[in-house]
Amino acid sequence: MTLTYEPGGSLAHGLDPRSKLAVQVAFATAALVYTTPRGLAALTGLVAGMLAAARTSPLWALRELRFVLPFVVTAPLLEGATLGSPWFVAGDAAAPALASYRIVLVLLVTAAFVRSTPVRDTRAAFQWLVPGRPGQFLGTGAALVFRFLPVLQADVGRIRDAHRSRLGDERPLAERISLLSVAAINRAFRRADRLALALQARCFAWNPTLPALRFGRRDVPALALAVGLSAAALHGAV
Amino acid sequence: MIRTEGLVHRYGETVAVDEVSVTVDDGEFVLVVGANGSGKTTLVRHFNGLLEPDEGTVTVDGTSVGDDLVRARTSVGMVFQKPRDCFVAATVGADVAFGPENLGLPRDEIDRRVEEALTAVGMADRREERIDALSGGEQARVAVAGALAMEPAHLVLDEPFTGLDWPARSRVLDRLERLHAAGTSLVVVTHDLRDLAALADRVVAMAGGAVAREGTPSAVADALPELDVRPP
Amino acid sequence: MSDTTTSDVDLVGDEATLNIARAALFAALVGAFAYVSFPFPGTPVPVTLQVLGVFLAGILLGPVWGGAAMVLYLAAGAAGAPVFSGGSAGLGILLGGKSSFGYLWSYPVAAALIGAVTHGGLELLDTDEIPVGRMVAGMVAGTAVIYALGAAGGMLVNDIGVRTAMVQFVLPFIPAEISKMVAAVLVVLVDSIRAK
Numbered sequence A: 001m002t003l004t005y006e007p008g009g010s011l012a013h014g015l016d017p018r019s020k021l022a023v024q025v026a027f028a029t030a031a032l033v034y035t036t037p038r039g040l041a042a043l044t045g046l047v048a049g050m051l052a053a054a055r056t057s058p059l060w061a062l063r064e065l066r067f068v069l070p071f072v073v074t075a076p077l078l079e080g081a082t083l084g085s086p087w088f089v090a091g092d093a094a095a096p097a098l099a100s101y102r103i104v105l106v107l108l109v110t111a112a113f114v115r116s117t118p119v120r121d122t123r124a125a126f127q128w129l130v131p132g133r134p135g136q137f138l139g140t141g142a143a144l145v146f147r148f149l150p151v152l153q154a155d156v157g158r159i160r161d162a163h164r165s166r167l168g169d170e171r172p173l174a175e176r177i178s179l180l181s182v183a184a185i186n187r188a189f190r191r192a193d194r195l196a197l198a199l200q201a202r203c204f205a206w207n208p209t210l211p212a213l214r215f216g217r218r219d220v221p222a223l224a225l226a227v228g229l230s231a232a233a234l235h236g237a238v
Numbered sequence B: 001m002i003r004t005e006g007l008v009h010r011y012g013e014t015v016a017v018d019e020v021s022v023t024v025d026d027g028e029f030v031l032v033v034g035a036n037g038s039g040k041t042t043l044v045r046h047f048n049g050l051l052e053p054d055e056g057t058v059t060v061d062g063t064s065v066g067d068d069l070v071r072a073r074t075s076v077g078m079v080f081q082k083p084r085d086c087f088v089a090a091t092v093g094a095d096v097a098f099g100p101e102n103l104g105l106p107r108d109e110i111d112r113r114v115e116e117a118l119t120a121v122g123m124a125d126r127r128e129e130r131i132d133a134l135s136g137g138e139q140a141r142v143a144v145a146g147a148l149a150m151e152p153a154h155l156v157l158d159e160p161f162t163g164l165d166w167p168a169r170s171r172v173l174d175r176l177e178r179l180h181a182a183g184t185s186l187v188v189v190t191h192d193l194r195d196l197a198a199l200a201d202r203v204v205a206m207a208g209g210a211v212a213r214e215g216t217p218s219a220v221a222d223a224l225p226e227l228d229v230r231p232p
Numbered sequence C: 001m002s003d004t005t006t007s008d009v010d011l012v013g014d015e016a017t018l019n020i021a022r023a024a025l026f027a028a029l030v031g032a033f034a035y036v037s038f039p040f041p042g043t044p045v046p047v048t049l050q051v052l053g054v055f056l057a058g059i060l061l062g063p064v065w066g067g068a069a070m071v072l073y074l075a076a077g078a079a080g081a082p083v084f085s086g087g088s089a090g091l092g093i094l095l096g097g098k099s100s101f102g103y104l105w106s107y108p109v110a111a112a113l114i115g116a117v118t119h120g121g122l123e124l125l126d127t128d129e130i131p132v133g134r135m136v137a138g139m140v141a142g143t144a145v146i147y148a149l150g151a152a153g154g155m156l157v158n159d160i161g162v163r164t165a166m167v168q169f170v171l172p173f174i175p176a177e178i179s180k181m182v183a184a185v186l187v188v189l190v191d192s193i194r195a196k
Helices: A017-033 A037-053 A058-064 A069-080 A090-116 A119-129 A132-167 A173-201 A219-237 B040-044 B069-075 B092-096 B098-102 B107-120 B136-148 B166-181 B217-223 C014-033 C050-079 C091-097 C101-119 C132-158 C162-195
Strands: B002-011 B014-020 B029-034 B055-060 B076-079 B154-158 B185-190 B202-207 B210-215
Touching: A017 A037, A017 A090, A017 A119, A017 A219, A017 C091, A037 A058, A037 A090, A058 A090, A090 C091, A090 C132, A119 A132, A119 C050, A132 A173, A132 C014, A132 C050, A173 C014, A173 C050, A173 C162, B002 B040, B014 B040, B014 B055, B014 B210, B029 B040, B040 B154, B040 B185, B055 B069, B069 B076, B076 B136, B092 B098, B092 B107, B092 B136, B098 B107, B098 B136, B107 B136, B107 B166, B136 B154, B136 B166, B166 B185, B202 B217, B210 B217, C014 C050, C050 C091, C050 C101, C050 C132, C050 C162, C091 C101, C091 C132, C101 C132, C132 C162
Parallel strands: B029 B185, B029 B202, B076 B154, B154 B185
Antiparallel strands: B002 B014, B002 B055, B202 B210
């Protein structure tokens, strides 16, 4: 999935990350409560609006999500299936089908968020939410994961290629997996040792200056939407 | 000024640094040379308190390094081998800001420092780029900028040219020369003196954890072959 | 040089720094493992290595930092790092956006549990002192947690019954999990052989 942040000047880019996180949480909750044809139709309209606000094409986003979609489709098919005649009960498949559609909607909202929010903003929002040392651990740690994911993916890919050409595919699965893991973990630990020194040399501290977060006028409609969705979810759940 | 006196460092039974007393004056350009395992990396890691002495003392501007680590680490910047593992953020600007953020500086001061540090290494227009997309030489320069953003009086570079081709190497070197000219003292750890000897004020040649020879590049040149250091 | 009062800077200690670096790298490794799949004989589902990463986080980093590593994995994914299976990401996924979200929430709990059982508490044993029996017991317990939460998540989000949840979320993966446990034991044995 190439679903990553892209710099831009859309409405969603200009929002405070906390507003966007609030909308996401409220949306996911409302979608869980209103998994009905009417509820999901209304939420579909909202999703279209959010994607437009992030200048993200729905078709592009769906293409990015293609790896996730097969699982979503199989759930209603499995639930509707029976072991004897009539083989398939449409009524049993209806609820899972709605649930699957809801998953697609939530993923599209996620796509709009990821596309319009740089890592340092999300990090700042986390650390606003979780203050102190735990927040600093979460924020710095998550930033380091972003930094090292491509590095370790490349490591794992190289190790796999090397093993394939040297060992072939004859060895038992568990052995192949363990050889890959040992090599990958040893590299990761060596990288961690070097990273730790570099962090210390640059005064890695529990109390750094955090990126500034400021709610603006643009955040008012976003926050209102989050409150509205939460209220609707609460109303529907009670 | 960085000064070690009678510095000893052991890894278990092995003595990696054996009673070493060296100084690096403000504005000086010092090369620390020696074969693999001669103790040069271990020595410089005492300059900013990454290691603790088993015996002896290490001071920066008269203050013991262990007494004020933050001060030692802001006045002695360090750039490591394999900079790829030393970046903490995915983009150039966010990484260079890491040091000043840790010092708790105000946001506008951090921005100014990031701008200046990137300008000093010729990367000012690359602030938003992904580090992974940069070449090895560009990564080396961003690593230098990350250290410079602490505004150190001394800059220690451990094998900064490993894995760089000649054009990349000379570009990094060019930036180091300018920094030196602007008053930053440089300590470069290397086993390859080719184009460095002409620039340095002094060479500290290490062997077996001790200082084997020390002096101007021309004065120690005759001793280098037997120390297994590639001569200039 | 500006004279910031250096005493205001609360440095992260040596040991904590190394642990944070290791936890973050391990979280990234589990993310990288999400992209590695092996065809598994007898099941249509290809085996990805994420769960092996969870096992090894508990075993090699211990209960505290192994669990912390998995928390970082979730936090990075929530912030948009493509670390979840299929390279997906985002807070929406953790909130039930994907039917497999139950597994994700189980990872920190499972890693901490596996670490605690393997090391018999919060103190870490050396890799070559880890008793294989305790390690296997830890992984079995951890796997139970992962699949219980995974199936519960599937039932909640897909609105399915226990039968479908077992068919979709548990049974196809069990043989592969046994392979991963064997692999984890081999990893630790090879590692400790190397350490000697």
